[in-house]
């Protein structure tokens with residue numbers, strides 16, 4: 001039986017601060033040796049509250065590390081053709097090293113078409129099929145920011161993943177699926193035996209209970225309870241859902257996919273929400289943008 005005091009909190013906020021400081025130093029050195037200022041652009045369509053918050057964090061983070069940033073906002077009435085045209089302008093813009101299109105997009109716009117239109121060399125979100133393919137083949141690639149951030153957390157806390165049984169809940173293209181590939185690759189972190197679960201998985205609890213490492217990306221607040229978790233497991237909670245709460249200043253609270261208090265008593269390592277995976281996602285986007293500027297992935 002493990003007591004609560006031995007549980008280690010994976011502090012993404014602190015690690016993100018350290019990584020940002022290191023990126024800022026690298027940017028300084030790069031610029032003083034004649035390199036250009038890294039430049040990240042973001043496209044935001046519509047005025048969804050959560051998307052606005054995420055994009056604002058990304059723009060603010062650029063300022064903190066000495067990048068240039070450009071935010072391109074469009075009304076939700078923009079047509080697919082118009083948006084694709086904006087993407088080709090960013091593809092051609094020589095000053096912009098990388099750009100992202102904040103998802104989700106309005107229903108009348110195909111996110112697949114939009115992602116496919118991004119030049120893979122500027123696809124710092126790592127969503128383009130070319131980057132996903134490279135990632136799968138263990139070739140240099142922009143790794144999508146959330147899985148990349150989780151890998152950094154595992155590394156920083158020296159968590160052994162080799163030979164461990166890793167269960168991932170959720171198979172989205174931006175989190176669960178790339179995470180499953182990263183954890184199964186012959187790398188460190190990696191070399192885990194991976195099971196990827198989704199809404200059609202039967203008897204989920206019997207699978208999660210065996211996991212040495214449990215990574216949860218469902219968007220279902222407090223879905224994972226203590227009885228689903230193995231003693232001393234590593235639990236990574238990717239979920240962020242706004243749950244209304246009139247007593248909170250903003251009228252809502254952010255909830256993860258894991259019932260934190262009870263699972264923390266059982267886990268050896270656990271991420272809080274907020275302050276776990278979220279801050280690492282933004283930092284990983286910065287790392288990808290710096291790589292794009294330095295042409296480290298695509299020579």
Ligand code: NAP
Nearest residue numbers: 146170171172175198199217218219238239240277278281
């Ligand atoms: P998504 O695209 O909605 O995918 C959710 C996945 O969960 C799907 O694969 C779905 O299965 C599976 N699922 C749903 N109900 C299930 C159930 N009862 N049992 C098993 N699997 C179930 O989600 P996402 O984009 O990956 O995001 C997941 C969460 O992470 C959200 O809260 C999101 O806000 C958060 N997120 C956080 C960050 C961050 O920086 N911290 C970044 C990205 C996302 P099917 O495929 O069968 O439908």
